[in-house]
Amino acid sequence: MRKVLVVGAGQSGLQLALGLQAKDYDVTVMSARTPEEIRNGRVMSTQCMFHDALQHERDLGINLWEAETVDVEGLGVSVAAPDGGRALDWFAELDHPAQSVDQRVKMAGWLELFEDRGGKLVIHGVMTSELDALARLYDLVIISAGKGELVQLFDRVPERSPYTRPMRALSLAYAHGVGRRPEHPDKVGVRFNIVPGVGELFMIPAYTLSGNCDILFFEGVPGGPLDCFDDHPGPDEHFRRVLDLMRQFVPWEYERCRDAELTDAKATLAGGYTPVVRHPVGTLPGGAIVLGMADVVVANDPITGQGSNNASHCAATYLDAIVAHGDQPFDAGWMEATFERYWEYARHVTEWTNALLLPPPPHVLQILGVAGQNPAVARRFVNGFMDPSDFQHWFMDPALWEKYLAEV
Numbered sequence: 001m002r003k004v005l006v007v008g009a010g011q012s013g014l015q016l017a018l019g020l021q022a023k024d025y026d027v028t029v030m031s032a033r034t035p036e037e038i039r040n041g042r043v044m045s046t047q048c049m050f051h052d053a054l055q056h057e058r059d060l061g062i063n064l065w066e067a068e069t070v071d072v073e074g075l076g077v078s079v080a081a082p083d084g085g086r087a088l089d090w091f092a093e094l095d096h097p098a099q100s101v102d103q104r105v106k107m108a109g110w111l112e113l114f115e116d117r118g119g120k121l122v123i124h125g126v127m128t129s130e131l132d133a134l135a136r137l138y139d140l141v142i143i144s145a146g147k148g149e150l151v152q153l154f155d156r157v158p159e160r161s162p163y164t165r166p167m168r169a170l171s172l173a174y175a176h177g178v179g180r181r182p183e184h185p186d187k188v189g190v191r192f193n194i195v196p197g198v199g200e201l202f203m204i205p206a207y208t209l210s211g212n213c214d215i216l217f218f219e220g221v222p223g224g225p226l227d228c229f230d231d232h233p234g235p236d237e238h239f240r241r242v243l244d245l246m247r248q249f250v251p252w253e254y255e256r257c258r259d260a261e262l263t264d265a266k267a268t269l270a271g272g273y274t275p276v277v278r279h280p281v282g283t284l285p286g287g288a289i290v291l292g293m294a295d296v297v298v299a300n301d302p303i304t305g306q307g308s309n310n311a312s313h314c315a316a317t318y319l320d321a322i323v324a325h326g327d328q329p330f331d332a333g334w335m336e337a338t339f340e341r342y343w344e345y346a347r348h349v350t351e352w353t354n355a356l357l358l359p360p361p362p363h364v365l366q367i368l369g370v371a372g373q374n375p376a377v378a379r380r381f382v383n384g385f386m387d388p389s390d391f392q393h394w395f396m397d398p399a400l401w402e403k404y405l406a407e408v
Contacts, residue, residue, distance in 0.1 A: 001026045002327070005138040007126055009033075011047075011103070012294035012311035013144030014110040019060050019319040021119050028138070032125035032145075035108035039209065042266040044103045046172055046217045048072060048190055048204050048305045050386035051096035053312035064109055069207035071097035074189040075382040076181065077368060080196065084251060090371060091184050092378035094386065098190070100206035100215065102174065103308075128153065128284065135288035140322070140330040143282065146295030153282030154292045160350070166272035167357040168199065168301055169220040169227035173239045174206065174267035178214035179256035190305070193250045196359075199226045200303065201250050213263050216242055219303050222272075225249075229270035238268040275301050275354060280339035281332050291335045293318055298346045300353040305385060310346055317342040348389040355396065363398035366405075376408050 002025055006013045009031035020027045033041065049057075057063040076091035115121050126134070128149055135141045143150050181191060191203040199220040206215050220226025226245060233241065239262050246254040262268070278297045282290045294311040321338040328334070360368075371378035384390050394404040 002139045003137070004028070004322070005030065005134065005141045007131070007141065007143050007150065008145030009038075009107055009111055010144055010146070010294070010311065011106070011308050012315045013142070014107060014114065015056065015060070015062070015312060015315035016142065016144070016293070016318055017119065018062055018110065018114055018117070019315065020322065021114065021117055022060060023319075023323055025322075026120075027114075028120040028122060029111070029114060030122045030124055030126050031111060032123070034123050035111045038111070039104050039108040040266075041104060043172070043174055043269050044107075045269075045307065046100075046202070046204060046215050046302055046305070047103065047206075047308040048098050048100045049308050049312065050094070050098045052386055053309040054099060056312045056316045062110060062113065064113070065101050065105060065207055066099065068211075069099045069101055070188055070205045070212045072099060072190055072205055073097055073187045074184070075385065076184070076189050076191045077371070078191065078193045078250070078252065079368065080194065080250060086252060088368060088372055089183070090378055091181075091187070091189055092371070092375065092382045093187065095379075095383050096386065098386070100204055102206060102208040105207065105209060126150070131290070132284045132286040132288065135284055135286075135290065141288070141290040142318070143290050143292050143296050144294055146299060150282075151278075151296055153284070153290065154278035154280065154296060157277045157279060160277035160347075161275065162354055163275050163357070166222065166274050168303065169222055169229065169270075169272050170218070170302065171220070171226070171229045171238070171242065171270040172215055172217040172268065173242050174208050174213050174215055174263040175239070175257065175260040176210070176213050176263050177257075177260040178203070178216075179259075181256065191253065193253060195249045197221065198224050198249060201246065201253060202305070203253060204305075208263050208267070210263050214260075216246070216257070217302075218242065218245060219301075232270065235262055235265050235268045238270065273299065273301075275299060275350075275357070277350065281335045289332055289335065291318075291330070291338070293342075297339060298343070298350060300350055301357055303356050304349065304353045304388070306349045306353060306388065310349055313345050314342050317345070345389065348392055351396065352384075352388050352391045361398070363401045364395070367395060367401060370405065374408060
């Protein structure tokens with residue numbers, strides 16, 4: 001039985017560990033926190049997982065909260081006008097529902113499931129020096145912890161990493177009591193609000209420790225008015241600022257949040273990070289090699305909501321590659337080839353996400369405008385969040401957009 005060590009207990013690492021476990025691999029997971037510490041900790045992210053990523057969980061039988069979690073039926077776009085109103089506003093349905101589960105719920109539950117199924121769980125925040133000795137005990141070591149010292153094992157790839165600083169200041173709050181958008185009260189949807197030159201607000205229906213809720217998520221242009229959380233305010237002050245910013249820049253969203261309240265005392269988060277693509281093979285001081293996955297090797301800004309989706313696709317790709325490799329050694333060549341299989345998907349996400357961090361070119365503004373009038377264009381745009389590889393065929397290139405526009 002081949003032995004695999006997964007360092008990190010997030011979407012990618014745990015999905016892969018549970019998948020390998022189901023294939024009768026001897027799997028050990030190293031987590032810096034216990035399930036209870038995760039469950040009682042601060043929110044870790046936003047997330048909205050679309051159909052293809054959700055299907056990976058269903059295939060493994062680990063979609064434990066699907067019945068309780070609100071279905072996201074569509075996605076809407078609003079663009080703020082200078083007078084405080086909306087220059088643009090439309091909504092389109094997804095072909096298949098999406099869902100968002102608080103990672104505190106999911107990762108704690110998956111760790112417990114992994115243990116219940118006989119997996120080996122080690123609660124320890126491992127350092128590079130410790131990993132050097134551990135690596136000799138396993139056939140394959142995978143690093144899925146996207147933060148901390150271990151990330152330094154993987155070198156940045158300049159030609160795939162155009163940015164050298166955070167492109168957005170991020171702040172979020174999980175809230176109960178948010179009303180439905182009056183334009184589509186019977187359809188639950190993610191709302192993508194654009195304030196030109198200032199940033200974006202996402203309203204994401206989700207499931208958390210205390211049931212269904214909404215995530216209020218600001219992406220602010222650095223140095224702008226949304227970039228105001230560096231002092232790390234307490235949860236009540238953080239939430240007050242979020243609501244004040246909504247009232248100022250997206251008043252139509254503030255109106256449905258008048259009676260909202262935080263889901264819990266640890267339901268706020270602020271920060272930012274630089275989008276980056278890294279080499280997938282890391283070399284430990286003693287010479288052993290390890291394989292990076294998901295955010296370790298491809299970390300995108302969350303403006304397109306693809307982090308958990310990328311992680312899920314990465315885990316599925318790695319699972320297939322590990323099983324197909326049989327008893328052969330997991331050498332550097334195999335690691336590079338396995339990552340490139342994943343990159344064939346992730347590159348489309350990365351190119352699209354990086355493009356949305358810049359001021360939109362004229363043809364993108366035209367796309368958003370036409371989508372408000374043409375349901376076919378709107379539907380194709382929102383379903384691109386499920387399959388971002390489609391954007392290369394019409395959204396990313398103005399000439400291809402003109403061709404598609406002529407067809408519709």
